[in-house]
Amino acid sequence: MGELYSGSESRKRSPWGVLALVMLTGLAMMRNGVDVGLGPPQPAAAASQSRPGETFAPLVAAQTLPYAPAERVRIPAIKVDAPVMNVGLDSDGWIEAPPPQDPNIAGWYQNGISPGQRGTAVVVGHVDNLSGPAVFYGLGSIEKGEHIEVARFDGKAAVFEVYGVEVFSKANFPGAHVYGDTGYAELRVITCGGGYSKGRGYDGNVVVFARMVKVR
Numbered sequence: 001m002g003e004l005y006s007g008s009e010s011r012k013r014s015p016w017g018v019l020a021l022v023m024l025t026g027l028a029m030m031r032n033g034v035d036v037g038l039g040p041p042q043p044a045a046a047a048s049q050s051r052p053g054e055t056f057a058p059l060v061a062a063q064t065l066p067y068a069p070a071e072r073v074r075i076p077a078i079k080v081d082a083p084v085m086n087v088g089l090d091s092d093g094w095i096e097a098p099p100p101q102d103p104n105i106a107g108w109y110q111n112g113i114s115p116g117q118r119g120t121a122v123v124v125g126h127v128d129n130l131s132g133p134a135v136f137y138g139l140g141s142i143e144k145g146e147h148i149e150v151a152r153f154d155g156k157a158a159v160f161e162v163y164g165v166e167v168f169s170k171a172n173f174p175g176a177h178v179y180g181d182t183g184y185a186e187l188r189v190i191t192c193g194g195g196y197s198k199g200r201g202y203d204g205n206v207v208v209f210a211r212m213v214k215v216r
Contacts, residue, residue, distance in 0.1 A: 039196055040127050041141040043165040043206060062212045064185045065116030068154035070108035073123055073189075077146040078138035084123065084150070086110040095124050095190075103134040112179075115150040116158035116212060120179050120186045123150070127192040127202070136191035140165065140206045148187060148210050160187040160210035167193045167204050178207055185212035 070084040087096040087107035098107040106125040113119035126134035142165050151157045168174060178188055187210045194204025 040133070040137045040139070040191075040193065040206075042193055043140045043142075043167050062159075062185065062214050064118045064212070065114070065152075065156060065158060065215060066154075067114045067117060068152040068156065069110065070115050070121070070123065070150050071153050072151040073106050074149040074151070075139075075142070075146075075189075077142055080135060080138075082106050082125070082135045084108045087124065095122065097124065097126060100126055100129040100134075103129055103131065106135055115152060115160075115187060116156065116185050116215065118183070118185055119181050120188055121150075122179070122188050122190065124190045127206075136189065136206075139189060139191045139208060140167065140193055142208055147213075148189065148208070149216070150187065157216040158185065158187075158212050159214035159216060161213045162208055162210045164209035165206065166209070167206050169194065169204050171203075173205065182211075186210065187212070 069086065072082065073084055074081045082104045084106045085098055085108070087098065087109060088111055090096050095109055096107065098105045103126065106123050108115070109122040109124070113121040115121040115123070125136040127137050127139070128134050142162055144162055144164065146162045148160045148162065149157050150160070168178070178190075187208075189208040189210070191206050192202035192204070193206035194202055196202050
């Protein structure tokens with residue numbers, strides 16, 4: 001589902017893409033869901049970071065990887081095993097969502113960091129669609145210490161350990177905190193969350209913070 005990849009490709013990290021996301025604070029978020037019963041699970045207080053910028057010393061960072069597009073994302077804790085397609089920014093400056101008709105597909109922001117590179121890679125997906133729950137419906141129930149694996153087109157897989165799960169208001173989305181470079185290979189997985197109304201959709205976003213700890 002990603003772009004064609006050649007092992008000889010020498011594409012570098014795109015700090016401009018990440019900077020654009022930071023400067024467009026509050027714009028890089030999924031929009032509008034549908035009402036599905038009581039709604040998706042929301043992050044528990046125990047899963048949140050205790051303060052912005054905390055690095056959580058118990059995590060041991062793995063060696064970083066060179067650029068390679070994302071191919072598949074797996075989150076065993078919430079039974080996610082989904083292909084990943086490349087997405088960019090739409091005309092309004094939002095990260096483009098994958099096609100809503102396919103409930104089991106995620107999107108990787110291709111103008112930013114590749115999963116496993118130093119920096120913060122971003123994967124997004126719908127929480128639901130007109131038919132019901134979608135790929136990241138259970139994202140808010142993830143707990144610290146659980147793993148997310150992103151398979152890449154170079155045959156490697158970057159394994160990330162979750163160290164925080166938060167829900168942020170779209171009106172006050174902390175872009176620099178979410179997308180900033182921590183000095184490690186990090187991953188953010190984002191979907192809709194918070195309160196919901198039929199007129200406005202979801203008023204927030206669930207963000208999972210994870211750091212690479214292993215390469216398969």
